[in-house]
Amino acid sequence: MPREVHVHLLPNHFEPDALRGGIAVVIDLLRATTTIVAALAHGARCVLPCGDVETARRAAASLPVGSVLLGGERGGVRIEGFDLDNSPAAYTSERVAGKTIVFTTTNGTAALLRSREAARVLVGSLVNRRAVARAIAADDRPVHLVCAGTEGRVTAEDVVAAGAIVAELEVILGKTTSAGDTALLAKELWTAESTTGERLLSILRRSRGGSNLVELGFDRDIEFAARVDAIDLVAEYFPPTDDVRAI
Amino acid sequence: MPREVHVHLLPNHFEPDALRGGIAVVIDLLRATTTIVAALAHGARCVLPCGDVETARRAAASLPVGSVLLGGERGGVRIEGFDLDNSPAAYTSERVAGKTIVFTTTNGTAALLRSREAARVLVGSLVNRRAVARAIAADDRPVHLVCAGTEGRVTAEDVVAAGAIVAELEVILGKTTSAGDTALLAKELWTAESTTGERLLSILRRSRGGSNLVELGFDRDIEFAARVDAIDLVAEYFPPTDDVRAI
Numbered sequence A, B: 001m002p003r004e005v006h007v008h009l010l011p012n013h014f015e016p017d018a019l020r021g022g023i024a025v026v027i028d029l030l031r032a033t034t035t036i037v038a039a040l041a042h043g044a045r046c047v048l049p050c051g052d053v054e055t056a057r058r059a060a061a062s063l064p065v066g067s068v069l070l071g072g073e074r075g076g077v078r079i080e081g082f083d084l085d086n087s088p089a090a091y092t093s094e095r096v097a098g099k100t101i102v103f104t105t106t107n108g109t110a111a112l113l114r115s116r117e118a119a120r121v122l123v124g125s126l127v128n129r130r131a132v133a134r135a136i137a138a139d140d141r142p143v144h145l146v147c148a149g150t151e152g153r154v155t156a157e158d159v160v161a162a163g164a165i166v167a168e169l170e171v172i173l174g175k176t177t178s179a180g181d182t183a184l185l186a187k188e189l190w191t192a193e194s195t196t197g198e199r200l201l202s203i204l205r206r207s208r209g210g211s212n213l214v215e216l217g218f219d220r221d222i223e224f225a226a227r228v229d230a231i232d233l234v235a236e237y238f239p240p241t242d243d244v245r246a247i
Helices: A032-041 A053-061 A108-114 A129-137 A156-173 A182-193 A197-206 A208-216 A219-225 B032-041 B053-061 B108-114 B129-137 B156-173 B182-193 B197-206 B208-216 B219-225
Strands: A003-008 A023-027 A046-049 A068-072 A100-104 A120-124 A143-147 A235-238 A243-246 B003-008 B023-027 B046-049 B068-072 B100-104 B120-124 B143-147 B235-238 B243-246
Touching: A003 A156, A003 A182, A023 A108, A023 A129, A023 A156, A032 A046, A032 A068, A032 A100, A032 A108, A032 A120, A032 A219, A032 A235, A032 A243, A046 A108, A053 A068, A053 A100, A108 A143, A120 A129, A120 A156, A129 A156, A143 A156, A156 A182, A156 A197, A156 A208, A156 B182, A182 A197, A182 B156, A182 B182, A182 B197, A197 A208, A197 A219, A197 B182, A208 A219, B003 B156, B003 B182, B023 B108, B023 B129, B023 B156, B032 B046, B032 B100, B032 B108, B032 B120, B032 B219, B032 B235, B032 B243, B046 B108, B053 B068, B053 B100, B108 B143, B120 B129, B120 B156, B129 B156, B143 B156, B156 B182, B156 B197, B156 B208, B182 B197, B197 B208, B197 B219, B208 B219
Parallel strands: A003 A143, A023 A120, A023 A143, A046 A100, A068 A100, B003 B143, B023 B120, B023 B143, B046 B100, B068 B100
Antiparallel strands: A046 A243, A120 A235, A235 A243, B046 B243, B120 B235, B235 B243
């Protein structure tokens, strides 16, 4: 029986209960999940996703001074009083090694929180695509790829990343099965775009999230997010302790 | 200002009011909207879409004997007592010329009925893609391409057809604009698939609707639906009289 792989184009396209017993992979390619993976790869102890700015400030205040950094964005830019924005390039070893990152973003953290009913929740991006696909392949639960979207709208950058993960999973497991055609759509989009790196960058720059970043001067973050398989790390969200750690 | 073009991947992805003042194009490629276009091209006087089988029977019974045919499907096959199934090939000139087709299908007619708040509702398919694109281009309202899907799930065949219409519209009008990335996704899928006719047939056969048809022995209907621009006809749904006519 082929493995069940569902792609949800938006977090509100499923009831939270539908993920129960499954393994969820949350994708907010530009930039939250790419940034979380970058932070952990650069030695952050863990990332604490928070749904809003006030919760993030309180969580940071409850931790020992010097052990914590506040990171994230509203409107794509750094939040007042926060240490870091949502740019993966900002999460260097010098800044984040050994630190807890309290993190809040507009769409990505909300998608993580909505996926917490799943038996496991992984953090997906293109930079850790192969590592995520291998972790899923080694599990045997139904897979739910959850695209974060932007303010309730489908974004191409998340869908192409979901397609990349499905394609890699099929390299490992062979054919997968799905209730609808969203996994097929995502995979076809990825296959079309991955023929050359230039086409991937082109769709990322034309996507809703990407065109916002270009306007805000964060084009380098698009290039960072497009480094397929550059980071061999699986990030898992543990709802009981509310943190994301490298496993 | 570029023209607004929105692709709705499912009819329940929008509130009916959101279409008010716009021009809707309803797409159920395999097979309802392809069949409606074929029926009108072969001389049917009009098509009356009905939400359920009983309504269809009552509508047919109220029309003069000999002037009407009952057509449609449940579970992909002909409904008991109906004259025609949902196969475009069945709607030949010999059968349908001059007739009113009372028509009910699982997804396509529901999508038409849900789109009736739009200022205009057109019936879209690949066979009449260019004709639809030209009709939209000659109008100046925001465009809503409504993919019917299958039982509440996104289907690739409707999305690729939506992409084909967006691509053709951009040939005529230049760049379009959209609130989300679904139009971009659809267009990229179409561009990827349209490189050769074989790839289009391949995605149609792998799609949810297409794989059902292959199982039911209706592969020839997939080939019919894939004849891009074969029929130069625009079909419009007129909610006041509840019928679809060639314009």
